[in-house]
Amino acid sequence: MESGTKHRFHEFFAGSGLVSCGLSDSFRSVWANDVNERKARVYRANFDPQVLHVGDIADVKGSKLPAASLSWASFPCQDLSLAGNIEGIYSERSGLVWQWLRVLDEQGDAAPRVICLENVSGLVSAHNGEDYRHLHQALVNRGYAVGAVLINASHFVPQSRPRVFVIGTKGPIPSCLSADGPIWAHTTTLQRVASTIDGFVWWNLPKPERRTQNIDDVVERQVPFDKDEVAALIPANHLRKLETSGREYATGYRRTRHGKQVLEIRCDGVAGCLRTPAGGSSRQYLVHQDERGVHARLLTTREVARLMGAPDNFELPGTYNDGYFAMGDAVAVPVAKFLSDRLLTQLVEAAYAV
Incomplete structure (x- = not known):
């Protein structure tokens, strides 16, 4: 697919841009946002700097965004992480997801018909699943058919990094993309929460091939x-x-x-x-x-980048802490690519089919 024909997407909480890297075969970011200048330096060093808008999401106006078919939001995880205080999805940092929803609302009929949100596994386990249920219902109220999967980056790279991906569409769902019940990407906890939600979409994904790489392969x-x-x-x-x-x-x-x-x-x-x-x-x-x-x-920062699946030509400007920070708070590249190849691209094409 030539770059001019790639699907357009919005990249919220873009960080260092590893999502853009993972989606690059089929998607191109036409607008990205992050509040952190340290991560922004990494993003600009690897992608079109004009795409990135650094600032508080509260200042973003949905009506000003360019057209796109996919909205990706890796919203802050601190208040949902077991390593944090688990204050929940209405707290100061993880609660920024509601700002993303506000921006989506302000786009009106031009809002992307496919959405993907990413966060830690605490999104479905904290507060007996209430955080996830509130987010799920908010998306359903906006016309999306919604489901979630939990994918550990260890299927692709030698790093244990389980993450929840909430995926929704306003278009038809090809039969091959949904299952009648849980698959390998639906953990027991996720199944328990899903069982309480009417209309939960059991996204169907092929199980990745067995990973061959181990920690020895990333060492400098x-x-x-x-x-x-x-x-x-x-x-x-x-x-x-x-x-x-x-x-x-x-x-x-x-x-x-x-x-x-x-x-x-x-x-x-x-x-x-x-x-x-x-x-x-x-x-x-x-x-x-x-x-x-x-x-x-x-x-090293290069070893950390390799553990995130970033290519060795991915630039990491700044200090050691800058590079570690940019990678440690990101989405593993091959996980984003897997979702793009196996689910998101087909959903976008179905949602925008003439």
Whole structure:
């Protein structure tokens, strides 16, 4: 598909633009918004800078947006995350999704007929599913047929990153895109919430092929290990796990257990879920085992980008923290591509068929 014939989409809470990267085979962003200048520098370095509008979503006027067929919104997760305070979807940060809905309303009949929202799994588990039910009903009230799936990026990249994707359409749904009931992308928690919602759409997606890449494949091997004092924090039982795994590399986060700092590692070839580097325990370490012992260092920004599925030519301007921040608060590229290829493109084409 030539760039001129790609479907147009709006990119809310665009961050560093990894969604645009993932959707690029079939979609092009014609308008993007984010409030964070650090992420905006990364976006501008990789995409058309004129597309991005930096500022508060509360100041966005839907009537001023260019025409588009898809609206994507990766709204803030802090108030829905198990790592946060779980204040819910009406709180200050995660509640910005209602501003997105306001913008959608202001577009009137020109509003995109297909929508996709992304957030952490807490969207369906917090408050016994009430947060999700409120959002779902708000979309239904606006004429969308809606369902949700939960996809872990670990199907595609060596990082555990489960995320919920809420997808809606105002157009016909091709029979191959919906199922009669849950599939692999509907967890028990999601099924429980869906069972309380009339008309929930069970989106049908083929299960991804088995991932072949592991943590070893993203490592920049020329980077020295300079945090042996952190490696010394690995508990004895975790060291035994590393030794018996036979793996050269593992990843870990610092934790406080019983008043003591430890480095808890996982040795299954998959990194833990990346976070934004807000504090000392939010940066993930790479652990290396060789004949001289066990060593540690922080993941590099390029390793973090690879764990998000970003290509190696994806530019990460700024400091280490800037790059880590841009990647740790984003959508994994191959997950966005998978949804585009297997669901969103077909829904848009059906919704806008002449």
